[in-house]
Amino acid sequence: MNKDRCLKPATDEECKKAWLALQDTLDVIGGKWKLVLIAILRGGKLKFRELSREAEISPRILSKELKDLEINGLVTRTVLNTRPISVEYELTPYSQTLSEMIVSMHEWGKQHRQRFKEQ
Template structure:
């Protein structure tokens, strides 16, 4: 007899398959070490590339890759400023706000997990 609780809320095998695909889609967009960190930093407002690199503690090469992926997925906009030297500024799109509940839930879980791990070490 199949376990109906093996996925989040769906009950059928097809619903479970679609739920796994949805989770994979989410991870494809925000997964990795940096994307949610960058989103949380950019929630404070626009930043130039170098400012964002410093604030996040991320190398320019990795930052560039992450920002390109985030731009493709509609999470950030890139503005080339008419300055010498040329500077690029990034800001969150309104679409990025759809991740707010996910970020809040992960933040809450992370706090609880940290407390649990600290408690185990004591």
């Protein structure tokens, strides 16, 4: 096995574990919406409709994505005692573990966009 394919020089078994860790990460935050929702919620709590409008995402898709984020401990859901009932979402302290990665991805995205503007 080519060791350059791993994140660091490693044994075949360590490479397989590294790939599984990457797959786990993508399973939790992958897709079109999860990181966008996390980035929006970094600004503070939002009600479901506010989040839907801000992200420009359909309520059906938003509901699914928020359930996934909640299951993985990144978002909390609070049902407010209002009429009609409204639900508010906010990031958990655990979601802060993604901050460095989100900033890095943002920087990479800016560089990537600039590269294609120059071509």
